[in-house]
Amino acid sequence: MSFRRDFITKPIFAWARTVLPPMSDTEREALEAGDVWWDADLFTGNPDWSKLLAYAPATLTAEEQAFLNGPVDALCAMLDEWKITWELRDLPEEVWDFIKREKFFGMIIPKEYGGLGFSPYAHSEVVRKISTRSVTAAVTVMVPNSLGPGELLMRFGTKDQQQRWLPRLADGREIPCFGLTSPEAGSDAASMIDSGVICKGNFEGREVLGLRLNWHKRYITLGPVATLLGLAFKAYDPDHLVGPSDELGITVALIPTHLPGVEIGRRHVPAMQVFQNGPNWGRDVFIPMDYIIGGQARLGQGWKMLMTALAAGRGISLPSLSAAGAAYAARTTGAYARIREQFNVPIGKFEGVQEPLARIAGTAYLLDAARRLTCAALNQGQHPAVISGIMKLHATERMRIAIDDAMDIHGGKAVIDGPQNYMGNFYRSVPVGITVEGANILTRNLIVFGQGAIRAHPYLLEEMNALGEADRARGLDAFDKALWKHIGHSVTTLFRAWGRNWTGGVFAAAPDAGAATRFYRQLSRYSSAFALCADMALLTLGGALKRKEMLSARFGDILSELYLLSAALKRWQDEGRQKTDFAALEWCMATGFRTIENRFSEILANLPNRFVAVILKFLVQPFGARVLGPSDRVVQQCAELVLEPSAARDRLTPDLSLIDDDRGVARLEKAFVLVTGIEDIAKRMRAAHIHDWREAVKQGVITQAEGDRLAAAHEAVAKVIEVDDFPPEALLPQYKKPAEVHRFFQELGEQRAAS
Ligand SMILES: Cc1cc2nc3c(=O)[nH]c(=O)nc-3n(C[C@H](O)[C@H](O)[C@H](O)COP(=O)(O)OP(=O)(O)OC[C@H]3O[C@@H](n4cnc5c(N)ncnc54)[C@H](O)[C@@H]3O)c2cc1C
Numbered sequence: 001m002s003f004r005r006d007f008i009t010k011p012i013f014a015w016a017r018t019v020l021p022p023m024s025d026t027e028r029e030a031l032e033a034g035d036v037w038w039d040a041d042l043f044t045g046n047p048d049w050s051k052l053l054a055y056a057p058a059t060l061t062a063e064e065q066a067f068l069n070g071p072v073d074a075l076c077a078m079l080d081e082w083k084i085t086w087e088l089r090d091l092p093e094e095v096w097d098f099i100k101r102e103k104f105f106g107m108i109i110p111k112e113y114g115g116l117g118f119s120p121y122a123h124s125e126v127v128r129k130i131s132t133r134s135v136t137a138a139v140t141v142m143v144p145n146s147l148g149p150g151e152l153l154m155r156f157g158t159k160d161q162q163q164r165w166l167p168r169l170a171d172g173r174e175i176p177c178f179g180l181t182s183p184e185a186g187s188d189a190a191s192m193i194d195s196g197v198i199c200k201g202n203f204e205g206r207e208v209l210g211l212r213l214n215w216h217k218r219y220i221t222l223g224p225v226a227t228l229l230g231l232a233f234k235a236y237d238p239d240h241l242v243g244p245s246d247e248l249g250i251t252v253a254l255i256p257t258h259l260p261g262v263e264i265g266r267r268h269v270p271a272m273q274v275f276q277n278g279p280n281w282g283r284d285v286f287i288p289m290d291y292i293i294g295g296q297a298r299l300g301q302g303w304k305m306l307m308t309a310l311a312a313g314r315g316i317s318l319p320s321l322s323a324a325g326a327a328y329a330a331r332t333t334g335a336y337a338r339i340r341e342q343f344n345v346p347i348g349k350f351e352g353v354q355e356p357l358a359r360i361a362g363t364a365y366l367l368d369a370a371r372r373l374t375c376a377a378l379n380q381g382q383h384p385a386v387i388s389g390i391m392k393l394h395a396t397e398r399m400r401i402a403i404d405d406a407m408d409i410h411g412g413k414a415v416i417d418g419p420q421n422y423m424g425n426f427y428r429s430v431p432v433g434i435t436v437e438g439a440n441i442l443t444r445n446l447i448v449f450g451q452g453a454i455r456a457h458p459y460l461l462e463e464m465n466a467l468g469e470a471d472r473a474r475g476l477d478a479f480d481k482a483l484w485k486h487i488g489h490s491v492t493t494l495f496r497a498w499g500r501n502w503t504g505g506v507f508a509a510a511p512d513a514g515a516a517t518r519f520y521r522q523l524s525r526y527s528s529a530f531a532l533c534a535d536m537a538l539l540t541l542g543g544a545l546k547r548k549e550m551l552s553a554r555f556g557d558i559l560s561e562l563y564l565l566s567a568a569l570k571r572w573q574d575e576g577r578q579k580t581d582f583a584a585l586e587w588c589m590a591t592g593f594r595t596i597e598n599r600f601s602e603i604l605a606n607l608p609n610r611f612v613a614v615i616l617k618f619l620v621q622p623f624g625a626r627v628l629g630p631s632d633r634v635v636q637q638c639a640e641l642v643l644e645p646s647a648a649r650d651r652l653t654p655d656l657s658l659i660d661d662d663r664g665v666a667r668l669e670k671a672f673v674l675v676t677g678i679e680d681i682a683k684r685m686r687a688a689h690i691h692d693w694r695e696a697v698k699q700g701v702i703t704q705a706e707g708d709r710l711a712a713a714h715e716a717v718a719k720v721i722e723v724d725d726f727p728p729e730a731l732l733p734q735y736k737k738p739a740e741v742h743r744f745f746q747e748l749g750e751q752r753a754a755s
Contacts, residue, residue: 002480012483013475016467019542023468026190026303029303033385034307034312035384038384039387039452042562043457043458045496046496047523049520053511055373056376067126068655071102074102075098076129079130079134079137080663081136088274090274090276101171103115105145105169106150108123108145108151109150113167124320126141127324143177145317147309147437149254149293152309153165155309156298157293174228175228179229179232180192180306181218182218183216187438192250195214195235202286209241210287212285213231216280217281219268219277223279228255229280231282232302232306233250233251235249235250249299250306251302252302253287253292254293255287264281271428271429307385311384314388315388315392316378325403329364330652333357334357334649335668335672336410337353337643338643338676348639351632353639354635354640357642358587361642363398363399365571366592367395369571370567374387386451386452386455393447393448396434404427406423412723414427422665444556445556446546446549447556453545453555459483459486463483463486493535494532494619501622510524533555537551537603540608548608558595558596564588583634590634594627594629596627601624668720678713681702681706
C-alpha cells in the first residue's frame with residue numbers, strides 16, 4: 001500500500017491510459033529503433049558539456065587513409081561529370097569495373113567476408129571526397145554501403161546468408177539495391193500493397209515452402225542494374241502454413257533479379273542525375289523461405305529491421321554528400337568571388353556578396369562539425385536515431401542554401417551548362433537529397449521532435465511503456481516511479497529555465513572554453529527553456545501534438561540547433577581553438593541563436609493552451625526574441641575566410657577532390673593562387689593610375705618578372721570566366737543527331753585537353 005501510488009498516481013494512470021493515442025506496430029517500431037546519445041543530454045535541460053568535449057573525435061586508421069589517398073583519388077581522376085551526365089548518361093564501363101574491383105561496394109562489409117571493414121567515419125570520408133568530383137559516382141558508391149542488402153544481412157542475416165552473399169556483395173559480383181517505395185506508398189512506406197503469399201512452390205527442381213511475390217516499386221537507386229534486390233513487401237499466410245495469422249506484416253527478402261517474373265532495367269531521370277535509378281516489377285516471383293533476410297523467423301519483422309538500419313545509415317551518406325557540397329561551395333565560390341572583378345573590384349569585397357558568402361562558409365563549418373560528431377558516435381557503435389534524422393534533414397536543407405548562394409554569386413558562370421560549369425550538377429542534385437531517405441518536410445514536421453520527444457526525453461518512454469503494460473498493477477507501479485521522477489525533473493527544470501532566462505544565461509553551466517565559453521552558457525540556457533516548453537507542450541497537448549505538425553517542427557528546429565551548435569563548439573575545441581576560425585563559429589552561433597529564439601516566440605504565440613503559453617513566456621522569453629543574427633562585422637570576417645589562401649580556408653574545406661586536370665575547379669584554384677599573389681603589384685599600378693602592365697613595366701612601376709606574373713594571372717582568370725557554347729546541331733535531340741555530332745563532342749573534348 002502506498003498513498004502516493006494508490007491515491008494520486010492511480011487516477012492519473014487511469015486517465016492517461018484513456019487519452020494515450022493508440023500506436024500502430026509500425027509507429028512503435030519506428031520510435032524504438034536505434035539509440036539515444038547526446039540528444040538525450042540536450043533534452044535534460046542541463047547538458048553535461050564535459051561529456052561532449054570528452055567524446056573521442058572520429059579518426060581514420062592508416063589503412064583507411066591509404067584508401068582515400070589511393071583508390072579514391074584514382075577513382076576521382078577517372079571521373080568527368082559532364083561526360084557522364086550529358087554524353088554517356090552512366091558511369092563509364094571502366095569506372096564500374098574499378099569501383100567493383102577496389103571494393104567500394106564493400107566498405108562496410110567486414111574483412112572476414114572479403115569487405116574493407118571500414119568505420120562509419122571512413123565511409124563518410126570516401127563519400128565526401130567523391131561527391132566533390134561526381135555526384136553520380138558518389139551516389140553509386142554510397143547506396144550499397146547504406147540501407148540495403150549488405151547492412152541488413154550483416155545485422156539480421158543468418159550465418160548461411162552472410163556467407164553466401166556478403167563476399168559477392170563486397171567484390172561487386174552482386175550489385176545491390178533496396179526496394180521499399182511503391183507508387184501508392186511513398187512517405188507512408190508501410191502502406192505498401194506489394195505482397196508475398198506463403199505457399200509451396202517449385203524452386204531449382206524441388207518443392208519447397210516459400211513466398212509468391214507481386215510488387216511494383218519505383219525510384220529505386222541502382223535498381224536498373226541490380227543483380228540482388230532487397231525487397232520490402234507484406235507477407236500473408238491465407239492457408240496458415242506457418243501459423244494461425246493471415247497477415248504477418250512487412251518482411252524483407254533478397255531477390256536475385258534473374259528469377260522468372262522479375263522485370264528490371266527501365267530508368268528514371270531524377271533531376272538530370274544519371275546514377276542508375278528506376279522502377280521494377282515482380283509478377284508471381286517464387287522465392288524459398290530462406291531468401292527472407294534472417295530466414296523464416298524474421299517473417300513480419302521487416303519494418304523494425306529497416307528502421308534499425310536507417311537509424312545509422314541516415315547519419316552517414318547524405319550528410320557526407322551535403323557537408324561536401326557546402327565545403328565545395330565555400331572553396332570554389334570564395335575563390336571565384338576573389339578573382340572575378342566587376343566595377344574594378346573583386347565581387348567578394350562587396351558587402352552584398354559577403355552576406356551569402358559568409359552563409360556558405362558558416363554552413364560549411366557547421367555541417368562538417370556535425371558530420372564529424374555524428375561519425376564519432378557511429379564509430380563508437382551508437383545508432384542515434386534522432387540525431388540521424390536531424391543530420392539527414394539539416395545537412396541536405398543547408399546544402400541547398402549553400403549551393404543556391406553559390407549559384408547566385410557565380411551569376412551566369414554557374415547558370416550556363418557545359419564542361420566548364422563546376423556547380424550546375426550539384427545544384428540539380430539538391431532535390432534528390434531533400435526527397436530521399438525520408439522527405440524533409442515529413443522529417444522536420446513529424447520525425448525529429450516526434451521521435452525525439454519520446455526517445456530522448458528522460459522519462460516519457462518509460463511512462464508510455466508503463467501505460468501500455470498489459471498487467472495493470474505492474475504498469476501502475478512502473479508509471480508511479482517514472483511519473484514522480486518526471487515531476488521532480490520538471491520542477492527543477494522550471495526553476496532552472498526561469499533563472500537562466502531571466503539572467504541572460506550568464507550563470508548557466510559552461511566549461512572553460514576561452515572565447516567560446518559564453519556560447520556554452522547560451523546553449524545551456526536554451527536547453528533548459530527547451531526542456532520546460534517541451535514538457536508543457538506534451539502535457540497540454542498529449543497525443544494531439546502529433547497532428548500539430550507546425551509546433552512539432554519548431555520544437556524539432558530547436559533540438560536540431562542545439563545539436564548542430566554543440567557540434568560546432570566541439571569542432572572548435574578539437575581543432576585547438578583556432579583564432580582565425582572563430583569568425584565561422586561566431587557566425588554559426590549567432591545564426592543558430594536567432595533561429596532558436598524565433599522558434600520559441602512562434603511556439604509561445606501558437607501553443608493552444610494560452611494560460612500555459614503566457615506563463616512560459618514569462619519564464620523563458622519575457623522580452624521576446626532578441627537575437628538578430630550575426631553582426632555585419634562577423635559576416636565580413638566569415639566571408640574573408642574563403643577570400644584569401646590561408647590555413648583557415650584549408651581547414652574549412654579539407655580533403656576535397658582537387659585534381660590538377662586543367663578543368664573547371666583546377667583552373668579556378670590556379671587563378672586564385674595567381675591573383676592573390678599579385679595583390680601588391682596591382683596596388684602599385686593602381687597608385688600610379690596605370691591599367692596596362694606593359695606600360696607599367698615601361699615606366700618602371702613594376703619589373704618585367706612582375707609583369708609576367710600579372711599576365712599569367714589575367715590569362716588564368718580569363719580561362720575561368722569562360723563559359724561553354726555549342727553549335728546548334730550539338731544540341732539536337734539525341735534521336736536526331738547524325739553520327740558527326742557524336743564525333744563533335746569527342747573532338748571538343750580532345751581540343752580542350754590540348755588547349
Ligand atoms: C532519386 C530518388 C532515389 C530514390 N531511391 C530510393 C531507393 O533506392 N529505394 C527506395 O525504396 N526508395 C527510394 N526513393 C524514394 C524516396 O524515399 C521517396 O521518394 C520518399 O520517401 C518520398 O515519397 P514520395 O516521393 O512518394 O513523396 P510523397 O510521400 O508523396 O510526399 C510528398 C510530400 O509530402 C510530404 N509529406 C508526406 N507525408 C507527410 C506528413 N505526414 N507530414 C508532413 N509532410 C508529409 C513529404 O515530405 C513530401 O514533401 C528514391 C526517390 C528518389 C526521388
